[in-house]
Amino acid sequence: MRILIVEDDSLLGEGIAAGLRQAGFQVEWVKDGVAGLAALQAEPFSALVLDLGLPRLGGLDLLRRLRESGSVLPVLILTARDTPADVIAGLDGGADDYMIKPFDLGELAARLRALVRRAAGAAAPCLVHGALELDPAARSVTWEGRPVELSPREFSLLHELLLNAGTVLTRAQLEAKLYPWGEEVGSNTLEVHVHHLRRKLAPDLIRTVRGVGYLVPRP
Template structure:
């Protein structure tokens, strides 16, 4: 999952980038509203962590423009502005959640997980497709009740495919979910991770749609939970 962090404080921005990276996200960090505008029009993100008091363009302006373009990605406001009116203004502008500084990184991660699963129509704390179950909080995967050991990137690939179950994702879309700015993208990395997932789980789990991308079919009997 690729996340955009918009935070002008260097110490806090660095801490957010490191903490969310450790939580398994690919994290891009910008320090002002104009950079946020550019990033949001140039890159695909799963969610945004947005400060309000930003140089050059306020977080509220960034949020309003995002919603005017009808972009539906989840936005979590992270700010020191703690009055009721501030919270009302942020939520009415289109934010999905509002968290006050100082904050706990574990709570921020939990709120992001909740926003991501709601954005994809899931309500429970785990995803299940057939006999494959994925727990985003524990970063654990099981198949037929047995725990399956995955690397961090394999987990992210499976998580991305399960959230998009029933929809074909291109190789480029998969790469965009795996890598933040400045990280080198290996030419066959997606294919390698898909191969490992098929071997560790079962071969038919992920289908290759020739010339298009990859599909994790949603069985008619599976429940829409996460």
């Protein structure tokens, strides 16, 4: 899951980014509203963590522009503004969740997992696909009841495909969700991860749609 953080406090932004990466998220971080809006327009993300008191473009203005564009991206406001009026303005302005600083990083990660899960139409905390079960919180996978060891990238790739079961994801879409800005991606890196998943789980779990991308069929 690729998360965008828009937070102008350098110390806090670094801490949130580090904590979410440790929890298994792919994280990008920008420090003002204009940069945040530009990132959202240029790249796909699974969710947005949004401060309100931002330079250049305030958080509520960014949120308004995002919703006016038709985006349904899950948005979690993370702010020190703690009055009921602030919370109401944030939620009525299009946010999906609202957390007040100071906060617990574990709770933030759990709320983001829930937002992404609901956005994908999944109610249960674990993703189940036939004999396969993936637990995003524990970052664990079982096949026919047996644990399967996956690398962090293999886990993230499988998670994205399961969240979008029944939908073909292009190579560009998957690479954007799996790799941070500026990281060099080998020409066959994604294919190698897919090969490893097929070998560890089942050969027909992930289908190649020639010339388009990859698909996990709906169970």
